Amino acid sequence: DAGITQSPRHKVTETGTPVTLRxxxxxxxxxxxxYRQDPxxxxxxxxxxxxVKDTDKGExxxxxxxSRSKTEDFLxxxxxxxxxxxxxxFCATEQGGYxxxxxxxxxxxxxx
Amino acid sequence: xxxxTQLGSHVSVSEGALVLLRxxxxxxxxxxxxxxVQYPNQGLQLLLKYTSAATLVKGINGFEAEFKKSExxxxxxxxxxxxxxxxxxxxxxxxxxxTSYGKLTFGQGTILTVHP
Numbered sequence: 001d002a003g004i005t006q007s008p009r010h011k012v013t014e015t016g017t018p019v020t021l022r023x024x025x026x027x028x029x030x031x032x033x034x035y036r037q038d039p040x041x042x043x044x045x046x047x048x049x050x051x052v053k054d055t056d057k058g059e060x061x062x063x064x065x066x067s068r069s070k071t072e073d074f075l076x077x078x079x080x081x082x083x084x085x086x087x088x089x090f091c092a093t094e095q096g097g098y099x100x101x102x103x104x105x106x107x108x109x110x111x112x
Numbered sequence: 113x114x115x116x117t118q119l120g121s122h123v124s125v126s127e128g129a130l131v132l133l134r135x136x137x138x139x140x141x142x143x144x145x146x147x148x149v150q151y152p153n154q155g156l157q158l159l160l161k162y163t164s165a166a167t168l169v170k171g172i173n174g175f176e177a178e179f180k181k182s183e184x185x186x187x188x189x190x191x192x193x194x195x196x197x198x199x200x201x202x203x204x205x206x207x208x209x210x211t212s213y214g215k216l217t218f219g220q221g222t223i224l225t226v227h228p
Contacts, residue, residue, distance in 0.1 A: 004155075033216075040121070042202055042218035043156070058215070090155055100146070101216060103155035 003027055004104035006091050012110045019078040021107050023091030025071075031094040032074040033101065034058075034066060036087040043090065049074055081111045114139040114205050118219035126227050131175075131190040133222050135203030138184065144206040145186045146216070147177055151199045159201075162186060173197070198226045 003026035013019050023032065031050055035043040035058075045058030047066040055066050063085060065077045078085055088108050092101040119134040137143055144163050148156040160171025167179040173196075177188045186203060203219040 040220055042116075042220045043216075044218070045215060048215070092156075100158045100161060103148075103157070105155050106153075 004091060004093055004102060006089075006104040006107050008107060009105065010108050012112065013081050014112050015082055016080050019081050019109065019111075021076045021078075021089055021091075021109070023074045023076070023093075023104060025074075025091075025093045027093060027095070027102070028071060029093035029102075030071075030096050031101075032068065033092040033094070034064075034074065034076045035090045035092065036060065036085075037090060037106070038087050046076065046089075078109075081109075083111050085109065086111045114143070114217050116203050116205050116217055116219035118201075118203050118222050120222055121220060122223045122225065124225040124227065125193045127195055128192050131188070131193045131197065131224065133188040133201050133203075133224065135177075135186045135188065135219060136184050137186060137203070137205045139205055145177075145179060146204040146206065147171065147175070147186075147188050148202045148204060148218075149199050150202065150221075156202065159188070193224075193226045195226050195228065198224055200224070 005024045007022045033048045034046040037043050044060045046064050049055045049068040067075045088106050090106050091104040094101045115138045117136045146161045147159040149159050150156050160169045162169050162179045170176045175190045200221050200223045202221050204216045
């Protein structure tokens with residue numbers, strides 16, 4: 001398995017506060033992804049990165065921003081958290097060329 | 113555009129019975145298809161993938177899936193269920209071109225329960 005860690009694993013925060021989730025990989029994979037998982041919706045892509053400083057929006061990007069300053073780190077920021085952003089967030093990495101995506105353990109975020 | 117529909121949000125089988133989880137996809141280009149499994153409080157793990165080679169794909173833990181272009185289906189099967197198969201299963205399609213290039217689109221998930 002690709003070495004993917006996410007931090008924090010659990011977080012409770014209040015509406016209106018900024019939150020940053022971190023994904024760290026040790027496999028030197030080029031592509032990285034942030035998904036959110038909600039019951040009945042499967043996983044939905046928030047943002048993705050195809051290289052250092054190269055990022056793009058997914059299908060549910062409103063209210064989120066990302067940054068990738070190093071190959072191994074991909075940060076997801078909720079600029080002003082809302083209750084609708086309560087979810088489980090997964091990071092994934094991919095080597096490229098239609099290879100499989102490897103998933104991290106997830107971060108459970110609760111916005112009160 | 114691409115999409116995935118998993119028929120049945122919950123499937124319940126007895127230990128030793130056939131497992132059949134249904135997945136239909138929509139894609140404007142030849143798809144790459146995946147099945148992932150998620151155990152409680154864990155991330156997703158790849159079970160198997162179809163990438164335009166053999167239409168019958170074998171995966172881990174005794175699972176297999178058959179790509180049927182005429183039916184736009186990629187159903188997951190296992191001849192004999194085991195208690196350890198209880199998990200949530202996700203079908204996903206990946207675009208090979210256009211605006212869907214490289215992006216995975218997931219189905220809603222199917223929770224498999226295995227009874228003794």
